[in-house]
Amino acid sequence: MPASLASLDTPVALIDVPRMQRNIQRMQQRMDALGVHLRPHIKTSKCLPVVQAQIQAGASGITVSTLKEAQHCFANGIQDIFYAVAMAPGKLPQALALRRKGCQLSLLVDSLAAAQAVVDFGGHHDERFAVWIEIDCDGHRSGLRVEDPSLVDIARTLSDGGMHLCGVMTHAGSSYELDTPQALQALAEQERHACVSAAQRIREAGLACPQVSIGSTPTALSAQHLEGVTEVRAGVYVFFDLVMHNVGVCSADELALSVLTTVIGHQKDKGWIITDAGWMAMSRDRGTQRQRRDFGYGQVCSEAGDWIDGARLTGANQEHGIITLERPENVDITTRFPIGSRLRILPNHxxxxxxxxxxxxxxxxxxxxxxxxxxxxx
Amino acid sequence: MPASLASLDTPVALIDVPRMQRNIQRMQQRMDALGVHLRPHIKTSKCLPVVQAQIQAGASGITVSTLKEAQHCFANGIQDIFYAVAMAPGKLPQALALRRKGCQLSLLVDSLAAAQAVVDFGGHHDERFAVWIEIDCDGHRSGLRVEDPSLVDIARTLSDGGMHLCGVMTHAGSSYELDTPQALQALAEQERHACVSAAQRIREAGLACPQVSIGSTPTALSAQHLEGVTEVRAGVYVFFDLVMHNVGVCSADELALSVLTTVIGHQKDKGWIITDAGWMAMSRDRGTQRQRRDFGYGQVCSEAGDWIDGARLTGANQEHGIITLERPENVDITTRFPIGSRLRILPNHxxxxxxxxxxxxxxxxxxxxxxxxxxxxx
Incomplete structure (x- = not known):
């Protein structure tokens, strides 16, 4: 345990940097072996030193979830940025401003209306936006199904409208709901196949579709081959979390993010250990609730980071977390977890x-x- | 609708200031009528202009959930601040620094160990900390039960140790689980009675216990009388929300906080309207899930703020919200909610x-x- 941990006020979010670096290496090496570029999604960390570590390890550009992330990263020397949320027409002026400064920002659409808005705005401002088309490979959120009649229309609208069609992208977000290697491999193949097929449809219509971008952490780590894919986007692998642990794509010693907390009280009759990490620190995310193992608001570890079996953050108010033990018998919680002592909580998400x-x-x-x-x- | 709403980028958190001011007036007038001080809990807004509006309306001091809130408010001229989370011994240096600058900061304990830590630290630094004792009136979280043998011991430890015992406080947090006036009135009386009884126990032991502080928004708005109580703490009333609406203590036109969002896509087959307010904007709070009406991640309104019946944010990814309609028949979602159009979402919490x-x-x-x-x- 680093000596200076004691100097931190709680609650505080800790990154275990060696673990993070190993996670970065693991994903990069896997993508290298599969012969694709890795374009990490930085929405997980939103933190420049983390992103720089990913780039140093070999990442080719980044994926962002907000234009603020794009602005921040571009201001810090990162050029190739994919804003991977369907473009709201109202945000086009911000995108234009970034491109005018030299940022290689690319945008996403999944409708004729949005494609037309990009074409109109780009035409009006004489800007050749770089645009991806989103494919829906698993029905979990946005995107066009491969067979959607408007897929080629959108591609043509962009091309004819003078925009640069980067290619197609998809995200198998439903992978978070799986927990066997077989199911994950099957979904990874479904993701790859859908996106490659969509690119083929566009190419068969005589249009260029240079890139095929797929990815989610579970499918990226499960894919057996990525034929036809040019790049993978994945985000949460950089820290991993309990949801990913339940999905089965990381081990406990790869979890790189935790919240350091202080014990502030007890309800001895109920076996409650009360801490200063409530939902304001952990978030309200209950992502493990419907998974094979429900961790409540988080798994409790010692201050040094050792998993305390059966100790979970089962309740949370804004600034109060409630830890309970699966086997409270024979544990005097007031002496085992005295007021002022510190613990780490591994988050769901x-x-x-x-x-x-x-x-x-x-x-x-x-x-x-x-x-x-x-x-x-x- | 203010003309300048159109200039805002989305997602953005909107405060309807006239509604907020009415909410502030409503609670202040009620506390005035009940003959108690109001010490608003600023953890809801964490925003100085909101807090200043509460003080201007008659609030007596504030309640905070973090020392950061205390530092910020004190730096902006607010003196009387109650940090209403059981004191972690490691935070005492921060509390001392605030008091040395002249802040009338008061602290909270609910154990002998914490009381002793305050006494030891205060004695060592020659500081007479102002300290409250937390009472558990409904078993929902922290605090001592009225009959707890250590209640008087803690009061004596503080007094004998040279600290200033402000009094006792409690928070009927279980009020969020109720939804009838009868149950709320009963819990408000239980809250009042528990806290007043705890003060009596301390006074009967020959110790001063000048103040009795209770409060939660639902009980504050339901109490029939507050005999023996000196002040009420309440927080969420300043904005209200869907949870409070389900509890039954506010009407729809008192909800003062909403998230402005833009439509970015559709999945027409499923009736999904996709927006740029996902869980990163709404939070993961699903507080209405077990209430009489489950609003998903929020109730959808027009851009002007008019409730759209049956339209709720039923799904949320990080930067994607999924709106569905209870009665989607005969609604062409792509023309009724076109890409680029804007909506407001009322939050659960x-x-x-x-x-x-x-x-x-x-x-x-x-x-x-x-x-x-x-x-x-x-």
């Missing part, structure tokens, strides 16, 4: 928990702790 | 949704919109 904090405390193997700021808002 | 934003856009009756910054983190 790293993207949601990180967002509750303005910064991370990044713990190096040497024990050194650095403060890494994090983007908040839009 | 104002405290959680507000926390997702670095600032609010405060809409005055005149149409003027001001940016009010909001605290984030600890």
């Amino acid at each position: 790293a993207c949601a928990t990180g967002a509750q904090f303005p910064q991370y405390s990044a713990c190096e193997a040497s024990g050194e702790i650095q403060t890494w700021s994090r983007l908040h808002g839009w | 104002a405290c959680a949704t507000g926390a997702q934003f670095p600032q609010y856009s405060a809409c005055e009756a005149s149409g003027e919109i001001q940016t009010w910054s909001r605290l984030h983190g600890w």
